[in-house]
Amino acid sequence: MAPPTPKLIVPVDLKQPPWLQELPLHNRWHPEIPPVAEVKTGEVFRVEMVDWTGGAISDDNSAVDVKTLDLSTVHYLSGPIRVVDTDRNPAKPGDLLAVEICNLGPLPGDEWGFTAIFDRENGGGFLTDHFPHATKAIWYFEGIYAYSPHIPGVRFPGLTHPGIVGTAPSTELLNIWNERERELEETGLQSLKLCEVLHSRPLANLPSTKGCVLGKIKEGTPEWERIAREAARTIPGRENGGNCDIKNLSRGSKVYLPVFVDGANLSTGDMHFSQGDGEVAFCGAIEMSGFLELKCEIIRDGMKKYLTPMGPTPLHVNPIFEIGPVEPRFSEWLVFEGISVDESGRQHYLDASVAYKRAVLNAIDYISRFGYSKEQVYLLLSCCPCEGRISGIVDAPNAVATLAIPVAIFDQDIRPKTTNVPTGPRLVRNPGLPQCTYDGNLPTTRNPCATTGQ
Secondary structure: OOOOOOEEEEOOOOOOOHHHOOOOOEOEEOOOOOOOEEEEOOOEEEEEEOOOOOOOOOOOOOOHHHHOOOHHHOOOEEEEEEEEOOOOOEOOOOOEEEEEEEEEEOOOOOOEEEEEEOOOOOOOOOOOOOOOOOEEEEEEEEOOEEEOOOOOOEEEEOOOEEEEEEOOOOHHHHHHHHHHHHHHHHHHHHHOOOHHHHOOOOOOOOOOOOOOOEOOOOOOOHHHHHHHHHOEEOOOEEOOEEEOOOOOOOOOOEEEEEOOOOOOOEEEEEEEOOOOOOOOOEEEEEEOOEEEEEEEEEEOOHHHHHOOOOOOOOOOOOOEEEOOOOOOOOOOEEEEEEEOEOOOOOEOOOOHHHHHHHHHHHHHHHHHHHOOOHHHHHHHHHHOOOEEEEEEOOOOOOOEEEEEEEHHHEOOOOOOOOOOOOOOOOOOOOOOOOEOOOOOOOOOOOOOOOOOOO
16 A cells, blocks of 8 residues: 655645744744644654745846845744654653655746855855855756756756755753853953954844744743743754754764653744855855755664764764665765964964865866856855865864765866866856845955956
8 A cells, every 4th residue: 555645744835924824833942832733753744934034035137135134033934843653652761762754856837946155244145254245046957957047058957955954843952052152252252363354244143133033932021031031042963963064964874862841842843945155145045945855763772872962961962874775876976175274374283164265266166267157156156066075174274174066067168278268158048136235234255366356
């Protein structure tokens, strides 16, 4: 007998805003956000999701929506989902929740997505000191392939995945998060050398009632006010999984998530058609609405059996990810190296972030020689299936990071040759890129030896 069609347990209506969905969404982590659905282990179920902005970005040729996006509202997540075993016993703190991705994709009738660079004064990105302007590229899907009228001459298969899969934190774990992130926000600029080069965004996104959506908990009630002041933002990945942005987490993958509350309270969202390692533009995958078909199992006492705390409490653990067998096949790559020396020539000690920044900048400058603007390349490297690596982390003083780009995604050969560099791209759909002015006064970092511009 054929297995039953997966039951849709969390639907979304793209014509409605996130706060008016049939089953309310949420955009914070907190143990008291009530579940909207319940599933049993072993059954395959379907969850639908809005894009991470809740539909705030339009399919058009303007980047004003990117520049003015209210980032206090993201990410919109579907769930929480309570998980019980076949005897209806819930997952318990200390268990592991094994979540298998059986199927996924864009929502039918909504087969498009976007990649964006946020304004430096509103979100920024990994290279926001080089690219402070709000910029946007729209992508359209042809089966497994994506192409953009804003970045012509490029087409590649997407490795579709959820950016966020996570369980609810316990009150104790939530307090740990808030205390350590508040300390970082208050003292980090004085204590972290990294900030001298890369700090141009908030060091942490602390709890805030602004833009807070708490599912079934009604705004304006005393309960909502209390929880909104405590609830953690969804921006970073943490011990519960969350916003890990692992691009290979596609069909056939499994996530082994620690359980911190009864029922696990699983949530997911931030669907990506494709993403490069690092998602360097921040809004850097091909963001889309989508669906997941999932199956859960409960590994009793799994945290103690399989996870070793890396910190002062048993809660300082991290999930395990099992990557599935589905991925694009590329045989030829162009690899760019970066070392931990910044654009001013200053040496940093084994700093992988500075090294990766250099690798990305090297790739951007190189590919821009083939007829692209540097903003186009920055967006492309954030969302195409490129591979980032820490290649060396022990040979003082330089960390070495690499970024590998599959050459087959271009309609021209971008490898170095003895002949002249072509002017490409040959396939021109739209030479422009939606972009806004940068109206702030923060200084822009420039490489004095770059080919043009940044």
